[in-house]
Amino acid sequence: MADYHRIHPMTVGSPPPDQAMGKKDQLQLPVTAPAPYAPAPLPPxxxxxxxxxxxxxxxxxxxxxxxxxxxxxxxxxxxxxxxxPKIPSFHVDRLTVTRFDVNTTSMTVTDAFDVDVTADNPNRRIGIYYDGGEVTASFNGTELCRGAFPTLYQGHRTTVHPRISLAGETRLDSAVAKQLMQQQQAGFVPLTVRARVPIRIKFGAIKLWKMTGKANCNLVVDSLQARTQLRIRSNNCSFKLKI
Structure with missing residues (x-):
């Protein structure tokens, strides 16, 4: 039997049959590329x-x-x-009025006191430095005058007698002024003398830090007449040391 060759018609510009079939097959196959491998992130x-x-x-x-x-x-x-160590003691010895003027129109009191104080140091190995301070005198809670505590040194087992000068001008309300006049007439005038003094303790050659000494003296005097030494009927003093 004779072999017959088939002739396939081809158009100009068309690819050969093998290539055309290969392209068709390639188009039919899904193109899936494997995902690139991503390394796990390193811990921070x-x-x-x-x-x-x-x-x-x-x-x-x-x-x-x-x-x-x-x-x-x-x-x-x-x-x-x-x-x-022992706490030093304070005591008011004398209270002298050098001025006490009352203006009845304005109810203003202008006064000046001299306060003689005794301070006793009972310690045999401790010295005391008094670095100034403030002293006030008041009547029933109303301050009348104030002054400065002197700067001084008190040695072992010694007693000092500083004199403190107080002066002031105070306007009183009617109730306090009336009470002051009544107390003067009765001859029993309550006064409070307070001192707030910075203190340094000396142990032998060692000087400690600065502390605060607070003295509080409740007095009852007979009157507040100027240029007279008052008679102290009652005298009660206390002293505290605040570290």
């Missing part, structure tokens, strides 16, 4: 916690403060056992 480097440093600093500071407090307490205890 560990951060140093700042609060740990702060905690360490706070702990160290607290420890230093505790050690200082313990050292100060031990030092104070040793000083107390060695020196046996």
């Amino acid at each position: 480097p560990p951060r140093r916690k700042r609060h740990s440093r702060c905690c360490r600093c706070m702990c160290c500071t607290l420890l230093v403060v505790i050690l200082l407090v313990v050292a100060l307490g031990a030092t104070a205890g040793i000083l107390y056992l060695v020196f046996r």
Whole structure:
């Protein structure tokens, strides 16, 4: 049997049959490219916690403060056992009125007092420095005059007698003025003398920090006549030391 060759018609510009079939097959096959491999992200480097440093600093500071407090307490205890400190005492000896003028129109009192004080230091190994201070005199809570406590040093087991000059001008309300006149007529005038004095204690050669001494004297005098030394009917003084 004779072989017959088939002739396939071809148009100009068309691809050969094999290529055309290959393109058709390629178009029919789905093109799926594998997804690229993405490596897992690395964990972030560990951060140093700042609060740990702060905690360490706070702990160290607290420890230093505790050690200082313990050292100060031990030092104070040793000083107390060695020196046996005692509180000084204050007492008002005399009260002299150098001026006491009352303006009945404006109810203003202009006055001046001289206060003689006795301060006793009972300690045999402790000296006391008085660094000035303020002294006031008042009637039933109304301040009449004020002055300055002198600067001085008081040695071991000694007594000093400072004189403190007070002066002031006060406007009284009607109730206080009436009460003052009644007390003057009765011969019993209550006065309060207060002193607030910075004090430094000296233990041998050691001078401690500055403290505050508070003296409070409740007095009853017979009158407030000018240029007279008042008669003190009642005298009650107390002294406190604030560290």
